[in-house]
Amino acid sequence: MAELTEKTSALLDIFGKHAPVQKDGTFSAEAVKETVLEMADYIIANKEECSALKAWMDSHDFWTSPASTRFHGNVKGGLAAHSLMVAVQALRFAPAFAENFSLSKISDNFSFTAEDVFIAALSHDFCKAGTYAMESKKTKDFNGNWKYEPYYKTKSDLRNLGHGGESVLLLLDSMPSLLKNRTVLEAVKFHMGFSDLAPMETYNYSNILQNPLVLLIQLADQSAAQWWDL
Template sequence: MPNMDFMNAYQKITRPGADRLLAWLETTDFFTAPASTRFHGAYPGGLCEHSVNVYKRLCALAPEETPETLAVCGLLHDLCKANFYKVSSRNVKDEQTGRWEKVPFYQVEDQFPYGHGEKSVFLIERFMRLKTSEALAIRWHMGGFDDATKGGSYAVSTAFDHCPLAVKLHLADMEATYLDEKRGE
């Protein structure tokens, strides 16, 4: 069952295709998936919780944006993580008993290796159109943490220069990750 905070915010997205996107989301593990394998939100439902946290942070950082744009960017920036993780198990030694035990953990199983932000943009646009500023913000929400910036890409800097929403979504993502969410072991 989808998170009520998510659903309340998602109602602000009224453009054509939003209903089909939500129906597709409900066929994925988006509402039960972790946000990461071992860092922020590394537990069932962490991805949806993170998305709501980013949405709330973005609302505070970018009040000049429309409610719909805030919901699109905040809630859907990590859509690329739907059907991205799988539960596996590994052996870990119990420090008290000295016995080995199988424990579950999340690992990446990327069935569509298209990048991070660009994959989210691609998936959203299968159902509904994004404004240019929304597409740039979602594409570059990882800022300098994105693999595409390794090796000296200036594209993120150019995107941030031209699109304040991209900077604000990046900040909202960092604030939610590092200030709001419990980090895993």
């Protein structure tokens, strides 16, 4: 618990130093990238995979993609800003979350580290990187004049394995050692909760919820999207 508290605090200090996201949800894309990279360098122990992860984000439009087409973070760079805020929220909640879980009867079955929290939060929406295209539509302004308004639309040729499943696959592309870390993979796969379950997955979903990192990332994702509009 002491190590988790120490490392989450250090990661949050990095966020505070750069101040990439403001209280009103505005953000500096450059500061977001700088913050994420510094946090990754600090917490990811496998430096080869850390480098591969950063290369993946550079080559898959992670830094410029929106977080959605209209629900939250639907601006250039919104995906990276949202992912950072999910990480920040998860890191803020993590020590108290872990302490509370330690009181439960299944506490000996699961554990998570600050590295697990950061990686799961950062990668939970990797499936969105490079999946949107900028288009424009003809609308009228307040004076009744026609104008072209830009908007994001999901690419028509998109193919993936589902929201959480695709993010897991893309994470493993750069960090294959996580194949043995079921705690993180479950947190990424099921970060959408009941809204993104296949019929067969609903039967054993209660087992998935025993993993505290699943619930932590779900809470962090929702609070980042709703409280910061990111």
